[in-house]
Amino acid sequence: MTDSTNAHPTDATADTVSFGYEQVAPEEKTRRVGDVFASVASRYDVMNDAMSGGMHRLWKDRFVRRVKPKLGEQILDMAGGTGDIAFRMEKSGAAITVADINPAMLEVGMARAAERGIDGLVWTEANAETLTFPDRFFDAYTIAFGIRNVTDIPKALREANRVLKRGGRFFCLEFSTTQWPGFAEIYDSYSHKMVPKLGQLLAQDADSYRYLVESIRRFPTMPAFEAMIADAGFVQTRVEPLLGGLVAIHSGWKI
Template identity: 70%
Template sequence: MTDKTVSFGYQDVAPQEKTRRVGEVFASVAKRYDIMNDLMSAGMHRVWKDDFVRALKPQPNERILDMAGGTGDIAFRIEKSGASVTVADINPEMLAVGMERAARKDVTSMVWREENAEVLSFPDRSFDAYTIAFGIRNVTDIPAALKEAHRVLGFGGRFFCLEFSTTKWPGFGEAYDLYSEKIVPRIGKAIANDSESYRYLIESIRRFPKMPDFARMIEAAGFKNVKYRPILGGAVAIHTGWKI
């Protein structure tokens, strides 16, 4: 028994309670997840993801694990390079959406796996790269997930994370906060009939560590040459590290 708590949006809850609630959130929003991303970011998430995969520089025949990649947005971009992509997600509803998209696109090369980022079933040194986009903040035990990322990467493997953060642009940050707090839950209600799940998604961004703090967490997991590149003044950031 432990009295440790973790953040679920603005609430502090027991770890197993966060895992359960996050599962419910993504089960609820899975079928509308991609259209909601378009509406919430005015389509900018597509640009960020393109930038993210360009920075990754996937190569033919590389083994790449896309964690929390359920709907396949990152994986489909990587697959075009000829890399071997495994899409992993803890949420079966999100994976189902991704597999349906793959069937429509007639993409048969990708592997789809239900996995917990904190306790992966893959052997040591299974992959050349590990990607996670807008997923790490939803993990209950982030340090454990980072250590697992390090474990399943081979020597020379690279860790790439795309995640929301805190913008430092004067004025923009305040406007973004107002939009996120007041407008996004209303969009969630109108499009997905679920304002509370989107309220959580916004609150989870506010509770996520600042860019330098998250970089230190990546280093603590064993990664070297850890860097981060802010986008929109830090509203979004690409974090990278190497297993060397």
């Protein structure tokens, strides 16, 4: 991967945001992202396997180990519709609310929970930019592979800060830009050329997978995103790169 297409998601004009490599109106991005995830919801694991070579499962395990959910805590898992993170956390005894803007993703998650006999999760349709939860309600806020699809990322980060209690912790797992020489170019070629083809083959949907690859390229670099987290009011921000930064775990605390 190269840095040439990494940019702030709202850097074109005050009136447009990035949808992959296109610049569109904010409301248009929200609609298009909704269409993408409605299309891929039923093949979510296939999508993530194609994007990560199957490694997303290990990354999510590591992410939850960093969160350290505890018995009795209130945790908001944002953009977690299919339940991947929530299922890993519910064993702790924490009270977990799974929120997602996309009802199709929530339907998949609720069906998966029923299949697994998990009935203690709260499922709710919610926009990360305009949460309806009260101030200082949650002990932890998690978001995995969802923040880059938010239309107004700084607004979503401020909302995350608002709903967290003092001492609450913020954790975000997201694709980034690997800094390993050689591997960057290999993954760049794989993701641009192969992932859309896999999307067509496995889900009959090359365009959605092409957007997902492009959205990674447009996401801010690790230092830039860490600065955005700090700007939202979090302290002791930290970045843990995986595979040289192909994926990163971002964290911060509310005081």
